Amino acid sequence: MNLSFATRKLKGSIKRVNQKVSKLDVNPEDYNVFGVSKADGVSITGKDIGKNLNTYYYFKGKKFAYNPYRVNIGSIGLSDESFEGLMSSAYVIFETTDEINDEFLLLYLKSPLGLNLIKWYGDRGGVRSALRFKDLEKIDFPNLTYQEQSKALEIIKSKQSIVDKLNIELEHQNELIIKLRQSILQDAVQGNLTANWREKNLNIEPASELLNRIKKEKEQLIADKKIKKEKPLPPINKDEIPSELPNGWEWCKLGDTFEIVRGSSPRPKGDSRYWSKHRTPFHWITIADFTPFSKMGFLVDTKEFLTEEGKNYSREVGTLDLLIACSGVGSVGRSVKLDIHGFIYDGIIAIRQINSEIIRDYIGYFIKLKESEIYSITTGGSWLNINTDLVKNYFVGFPPLEEQKAIVKKVNKLMAHCDQLDNQVEESRFQAEQLMQAVLQDVFNPKQKENSDDLIEALFPELETIAEVANLQQAMIIQKTELGLGSGRGKVYAQKTSANLKNIFDVDIPYTFEKSHHGEFSYQLSEDLDKNPYLRKVKTEVGEIYEVKNNKQQEVLNALNKPENASFIQSVDELLKVYQNDLIKGSTDRIELLNTVWRAIKDTKSLIGNTVYKYLEEWEIQQGAYKTKADKFTKSETFAMITLIKDLGWDKKIIHS
The missing domain is CATH 1.10.10 (Arc Repressor Mutant, subunit A)
Incomplete structure (x- = not known):
């Protein structure tokens, strides 16, 4: 691959390590079995019970290892000098010559550029790409001396830390946009968005009139045998009403206002009589289509198609219908509007309009807001499921027709603003990628610098402020912990407390937490705690803990008493009460x-x-x-x-x- 800096191939600088236990005088039961993951690198997986460990590789010391099928997403690691253990022969293990700085090579291979090179040389046109050792030897590596690599490593790490902070902030902004969208929808279905509109439109027809028309139209459709007669739904009791509604609104049940039907599927699945190998007019709609084939909340296409005969065994839906996923962990409650006609399988429920006056987009926004709530009423144990009765009995705050139109107009405008914010976040992500490219150019082409320092300052002037706020937050948490629990705490405590404050109390903690060995964990927070200018590490009988530095005590105490930090401190205090x-x-x-x-x-x-x-x-x-x-x-x-x-x-x- 042609790159913009001088390179050489890795071949000659790396050596394969493939000593199997069966060829060595070692007892495999004496060693741990290791694997490789993107997050943890080389890590213990335990003994593989029932496996023939004699076929495993044995190695010790500093070595690289990677999964040839997952290295393209960063599943590569570097063991340390004290390492000794076993690894499945499915992994590729190698070491470097003394002209390679191992940490630099690891960072290079896990960088966006390195991953692109891995994909380039590992893709041979098959179903699954794999990077064999001989493919690895072809990787283009910067033509730098060991000393130049070491210097480059320091530069890249310092800049990468800045970009990591930026990405955390961008993820935080993304979470805020998601919350903003939810807040907009919540205000919409409670009538808050149109409070001023109602004051100016006092003489509009109330929702009760529209509901009466829908009731009569439904009765006529049943009489005409166009829809099935069903058992009447229980009336809404006063004690069941979730909350008060604005004047002119009415509480109703989805089943009184819409026809609620579940999809059906031809059997057996894949039968050529029912499924077509080619595109037909008969879209076969499944939950798996909701994400890849949706645009702006509308389903626009499907992966599979039915035949003329197959459609007779499924449920037809059209562009006035709303779809809800009704089965599957992680899927139940997800909804989508339709921009196509098609046929739904039995994992989907359709909400069909009886009266064309209803503004579909209002109900669409209502269902979108309630997705997680619908998920919470599922049944079925390990295979989650909602049935049509649950959906029919679901309460809806129903506005007058004219107000529905006003709500949809306002929500559309606000959602368009959220889309703009999303685009800004994506643009910042692109700029962050450009920044790292500039950093690489700085270190690989020292004579043709892109001047990444200037780029950082120009693009992201707020990063220093974000870092200062994050450091002070952690110092205040530790200070309050010392006061509330009698002593400081270590890294695990700081991680869990920060995650709990963010997740439970909605505190603005600028870190992204993911599932890890000790629970919710942020890699960036882990690094920042060790570099926090307000904190010091102290060794105790129970391990290392953090304490506020003596010369920073007054500054932290001042921060604890600032009015702008009152909400943060209140949340910390409430959480500490729980800890007690x-x-x-x-x-x-x-x-x-x-x-x-x-x-x-x-x-x-x-x-x-x-x-x-x-x-x-x-x-x-x-x-x-x-x-x-x-x-x-x-x-x-x-x-x-x-x-x-x-x-x-x-x-x-x-x-x-």
Whole structure:
């Protein structure tokens, strides 16, 4: 591949390591088995029970290892000098000559440029691309001496840290835009967006009149046998009404206002009598089509198509219908409007308009807002499901027809603004990529600098402020912890507390947390804690903890008393009260369990103890002898933490997040 800087091939600078246990005088039972992941690099996976470990590779010291089928997404790692262990022969293991700086090579291969080179040389046109060792040897590597690589590594790391902070901030902005969209929809269905409009339009027809017309039209359609007569839905009791509505609005049930039907599927799946290998006018709509074939909330195409005969065994839908996914973990409740005619399978429920006066987009926005709430009323244990009765009995705050039009007009305008914000975030992501390209040009072409420092200052002047706020936040958390729990805490505590503040209390913590060995974890926060100018590490009997530096105490105390930090401090205080609960008692392990159960409830959308614990059984970790979260935490401990979360009232927020 032609690059803009001088290169040489890796061949001659790397050597394959492929010593199998069977060829060596070692006992495989004496060693741990390792694997490679994008997040953790070379890491313990445990003994592969039932596997013939004699076929595994044995190696020690500093070596590279990668999965040839996943290296294209960064699944490559570098072991340290003290390493000794086994790895499946499915991995490629290699070492470098003394002309290569290993850390520089690792960073280079995991960079966007390195990943592009891996894809380029690993793609041979097959179904699955794989980077064999001889393909790796073809990789273009900067033609730098060892000393120049070491210097380049320092430069790249310093700039990468800045870009990482930027990406965290962009992810944070993205989360805020998502919350903004939800807030807009919430205000729409509660009538807040059109409060001023109602004051100027007092004499419009109330929603009750439209609902009466819909009722009569539905009765006529039943009489004409165009729709099926169903058992009447129970009337809405006053005690069931979720909240008060604006004047002119009415509470109703979806089943009273719409026809609710479930899809159906030809059998058997894939039969050539029912499914066509080519495009036909008969779109076969499944949940799998919702994401890849949707534009601006509308489904515009499908992957599969039915034959003329196949369509007779499925449910037809059109452009006035709304679709809701009604089965599958992670899918239930997802909705989409239609821009095509098609046929739905039995994993989808259609909300069909009885009266053409109803503004479809209003109901579409209402259903979009309620997706997570619909998910929470699912049934079916491990295979989540909602039936048509649940959807029919779902409450809707129904505005007058003219107000529906006003709401949709306003929401469309606000959503267009959100789209602009999304585009700005994407543009910033592109600029961040350009920045790293400029950094690479700086280090690979020292005579033709792009001057990345100037680019950073021009594009992202707010980064220094973001970093300062983040550092001070952590210092205030540690200071409050010392006061509330009697001493500072370590990195695991800081990670969990920051994640809890962000997830439960909506505190503006500028880090992105992901599922990891100890629960919610941010790699950037981990690095920043060690470099935080307000904190110092102190070794204690229970391990390393953070404390506020003596010369920074007054500055942190001043920050704690500033009015602009009052909301933040209140959230920290409330969380510390939870930590003082008899179930937690300030224990970092118990705080980890709290965070772990939070994540389990969020991902399973369930408060059922066995469902949550099954999630813990499948959550792999690397904490000494513990291989899963369930190894570390018992069922009774987990069930007790679920009860605490419910008692605190956090459960609804978690499930609907």
